Amino acid sequence: MKTVxxxxxxxxxxxxxxxxxxxxxxxxxxxxxxxxxxxxAVAKIFEAKQRPADNPLIAHxxxxxQIGELATEITENTEKFVERFFPGPLTVVLRxxxxxxxxxxxxxxxxxxxMPRGEVARQFLTACGVPVAAPSANLSGxxxxxxxxxxxxxxxxxxxxxxxxxxxxxGLESTVVDCTGDVPVLxxxxxVSLDELRAVVPETRVASSGEPEExxxxxxxxxxxxxxxxVRLVSDTVPAADCKDAAWIGTGVDxxxxxxxxxxxxxxxxxxxxxxxxxxxxxxxGIRVIYCQTVAESGIGAALMDRLRRARL
Ligand code: TXA
Ligand code: MG
Numbered sequence: 001m002k003t004v005x006x007x008x009x010x011x012x013x014x015x016x017x018x019x020x021x022x023x024x025x026x027x028x029x030x031x032x033x034x035x036x037x038x039x040x041a042v043a044k045i046f047e048a049k050q051r052p053a054d055n056p057l058i059a060h061x062x063x064x065x066q067i068g069e070l071a072t073e074i075t076e077n078t079e080k081f082v083e084r085f086f087p088g089p090l091t092v093v094l095r096x097x098x099x100x101x102x103x104x105x106x107x108x109x110x111x112x113x114x115m116p117r118g119e120v121a122r123q124f125l126t127a128c129g130v131p132v133a134a135p136s137a138n139l140s141g142x143x144x145x146x147x148x149x150x151x152x153x154x155x156x157x158x159x160x161x162x163x164x165x166x167x168x169x170x171g172l173e174s175t176v177v178d179c180t181g182d183v184p185v186l187x188x189x190x191x192v193s194l195d196e197l198r199a200v201v202p203e204t205r206v207a208s209s210g211e212p213e214e215x216x217x218x219x220x221x222x223x224x225x226x227x228x229x230x231v232r233l234v235s236d237t238v239p240a241a242d243c244k245d246a247a248w249i250g251t252g253v254d255x256x257x258x259x260x261x262x263x264x265x266x267x268x269x270x271x272x273x274x275x276x277x278x279x280x281x282x283x284x285x286g287i288r289v290i291y292c293q294t295v296a297e298s299g300i301g302a303a304l305m306d307r308l309r310r311a312r313l
Pocket of ligand 2 (some may be wrong): 135136144
């Protein structure tokens, strides 16, 4: 299939309304979207990404009113999160309506719902007129795409359209919080931090290692966020002998160069926004080892450390 590149949200949305697949920018990462109510269209997402069928998708909405089409019940806690964080980088997991095909939710009775705040995403979702199921627009197991060029690299010829936009602002995927129980459970760290969630619902907790996390956040058991290179986390300087043919990314102090590729970020936010594209660039250059400087686990730092740890696996 030929993948159409466009800057026009209406052109892109027409593909979704016709049952096709469209990659589009959000404030977190690029998503690969299809009409969530169209089972055949949802199947195309799994096919294009080579995504395991047991990994559920997030439904994206343009307006809060659309949540009612997806979820049977909007709990009090959900209302608080929606009020505070929508539109934005937060996904709430809710009990799904029968309209949502079980293929989209990997057989679960729940669905993740998110309202992106990126302007292009909002215009696109409005033009689609239906909630749009969208995982990150990468081949399964590759780093999430933060530019339309990265989407093209992975999915050219495999999807109907790419809506071109700017590089994404945040660069890491949304925070996922399970809101189906009495106490919200953080399933995936993102730009909305645990502290911010707790400022709204103080009981919010992190999924503990004792519980069957895999059934609660199915995506986390899959291989994720991995470049071809080996990722090593470092808090300190790297011995000069190890720099050759290696890459380094981090904040603050400029390490003694000798690295084949080097990215010094001015802030943790900039580091988070740059890291997935940096991984891809390392792969393009055939770099074997990537040194990633560790950061404090507060704010976006917690999500960044989560992705860096996963990238080592
Ligand atoms: O920022 C984002 O969330 C991006 C953009 C495109 O919106 N999307 C994204 O989707 O990262 P994806 O499919 O790469 O990650 C979705 C995560 C997975 O870890 C998945 O297991 C979890 O959300 N998830 C989705 N539906 C769920 C559900 N019903 N219950 C528990 N976890 C769910
Ligand atoms: Mg993903």
